[in-house]
Amino acid sequence: MTHKAPKDLRSARWFAPDDLRSFGHRSRMMQLGYSEEDFRDKPVIGVLNTWSELNTCHSHFKERVQDVKRGVFQAGGFPVEMPSLSVDESFTKPTSMLYRNMLAMETEEMIRSHPLDGVVLMGGCDKTTPGLVMGAISAGVPMVYLPAGPMLRGNYAGKILGSGSDAWKYWDERRAGNISDDEWLGIQGGIARSAGTCMTMGTASTMTAIADAMGLTLPGASSIPAVDAGHQRMGADCGRRIVEMVWEDLTPDRIITDAACRNAAVVAMATGCSTNAVVHLIAMARRAGVELSLDDLDALGRVTPLIANVRPSGRDYLMEDFFYAGGLRALMKQIEDRLDLTALTITGKTLGENLEGAVVYNDDVIRPLSNPVYEEGSLAVLRGNLCPDGAVIKPAACDPKFHFHEGPALVFDSYPEMKAAIDDETLEVTPDHVLVLRNAGPQGGPGFPEWGMLPIPKALIKQGHRDMLRISDARMSGTSYGACVLHVAPESYVGGPLALLKTGDIVRLDLANRRLDMLVEEVELEARRAAWQAPVPRFERGYGYLFQRHVTQADKGCDFDFLQSDFGRTAGEPDIY
Incomplete structure (x- = not known):
């Protein structure tokens, strides 16, 4: 049932009035070759496309946007493609995470400043999902997320x-x-044979699954391989659905609720999600005014079994197999008793309604609760004198012998220092050592790079060792694995306790009790704290200057403080728009 009349469309503020300014808007549309019949009294749909020739995950988006536009036209809307910042994972240095918030800002401002009634967000590569969604949440118009889909098996x-x-x-x-x-x-x-995102349960597939579970995609859309014909059909379906959502005035605030965010967290844990999910999910939730914390995620992780047998947390399968086994709808059906099935989704139906009829076709890929890959969820949150504001580990993806470990720290202050030492076969290191990389957090990296899966020293590699305990204030790729403690907060660059650790100090990881500590007397730590000196800022100009002054720490989602929902105007749009 429609609720809006054409005169109530947001785009009508640009095109409907009989005044000079609207004359200019209509005139410029005619300059583009359109007649008023094309755009007047119709929902104008922005198709925000993160395609680029350096974004391998989105290499099919140049064609896929045509499928979306076809759907918009079929439903009586008017589509306009708008190129967005293409935050690619493969080539961006020092890290694409530096630019997630830039994409979020661009998305919000593009929507606010243009005559758009609704948007289809085309993303998939790691940071594009949270960046696009964060910006669209803040802009507040109806939105559909179109996930890029995983590539074929290597x-x-x-x-x-x-x-x-x-x-x-x-x-x-x-x-x-x-x-x-x-x-x-x-x-x-x-290893990479087609368009699409990583076909492991890395950050890309994790974040599109989160968007799906949150109700922001068409049901199960996150599982469809990028080059499957079903992906083209899904693109057209997105175009048709967003037009309907505009008439229904189905805005993000009605969908991204506390229930939706918790559903997304539970699904993430059950899939064997990337550690990056913690940072992005918290940031997305907070944009919607939902107070999701590290402790909330840890509590959900303790009671949510990992049932997706997909690498790297699973042992045997990849995302293509996951799709053939029934995809995300089938996985959610397995754990529906742990989900809030009343949560509203972009279909206008509840999550429970969207899961009706979902079937698991291979119960080794999508395990029953009676036979999980791992008894608890994918992630655990640690606290202790090394990480008073939290740190994250992926227990299912590391050797269980490291779930409790004590050993001497081997500390590196920079990535180049670490890289040089690791390849030195004369490095004095044992399998019991704890490798530590610091100054690699949100400000220190800069931008929170994926350096947390520190390489095993070459000397130990040649002895046959393939895992050891590693700690950093960095992130790691969602495709990574091993006994890696990440996101140590506060980061060392701003004076967090990791800055006080010295080579030779004993470090203790106690996963069962969620503890990470350095066994150093408090008196000694106070002396080190007094002697610590803040490093020189990484940036002196440009976006980096803005980033380092306003980015929050890992436990708060690394969003900009001035973009969170409790900062400044939160309702409506300024009169100038």
Whole structure:
């Protein structure tokens, strides 16, 4: 049932009045070759497209946008494609995370400043999902998220390869001298074979699953492979649905509720999500005024089994297999007793209604609750004198022997220092050491880079070791694995306790009790704290200058403080718009 009349459309403020300013707007539309019949009294739909020639995950978006526009036209809307910042994961240095908030700002401002009644957000590569969604939440118009979809399975010499995860695994073998130049070249060419995001349960698939579980995509859209014909049909469906949502005035504030955010967190845990989910989910929730905390996520993780047997937390399968096994709808059906099925979604129906008829076709890929991959969820949150504001670990993706570990710290102050030392075969290091990288957080990185999966020292690699405890205030790729403690907060660059740790100090990880501590007397720590000096700021101009002065710490989602929902005007739009 429609609730809006054409005169109530947001775009009518640009096109309907009989005044000079609206004359100019209509005239410029005619300059583009359109007649008033094309755009007057119709929902104007912005299609925010994060395609670029350097974003491999979105290489199909140049064509997929046509599917979206076809759907918009079919439903009686008027689509306008608007290129958005393409925050690619593969090529952006020092890290794409530096630009997530820039994409969020751009998305919000593009929507606010243009005659858009609703938007289709085209994303998928790691930071594009949270960036687009955060901006659209703040803008407040009806939105549909279109996920890029995972690429096809990798393949080399008859072996199935998982993007990211197998890169790290085979790189260790390369460093150990077990892989030839020809083999390395073959793996390089076989690990990523089509358009789409990483086909492991990395950050991309994690975040699109979160958007799906939150009710922001068409049901199950996050699971469809990028090059499947069903993905094209889903694109057109997104176009048709957003037009209906405009007439229904179905805005993000009605969908992104406390229940929706908790549903997303539970689903994330059950999928074996990326550690990056913590930062992005908190940021997305807070944009909607939902107070989701690290402790909330840890509590949900303790009672949510991991049931998606997808690498890297799972052992055997990839996202293509997950789709064939029934996809995200099937997984949510398995855990529906843990979800709030009354949560509203972009379909206008509840989550429970969207899950009707979902079936698991392979119960080794999507496990029943009676046979989980891991008894608890994917992530755990640690506290202690090394991380008073929290740190994150992925227990299911590391050797269980490190769930309790004590060992001497080997501390590096920068990535170049660490990289040089790790490849030095004379480095004095044992498997019991705890590798520590600091000054790699939101401000220190700069931008919170994915350096947290510190390489195993070459000397230990050659002895056959493939895991050890590693700690940092950095992030790591969602395709990574191992005993890596990440997101230590506050970060060392701003004087967090990690800045006080010294090589040789004993560090204790006690996963069962969610503790991470340095076994150093408080008197000694106070002396070190008094002697600590703040480093020189990373940036002196531009966006980086803005970033380092306003980015929040990892436990708060790394959003800009002035963009959170409790800052400044939160209702309506300024009169100038």
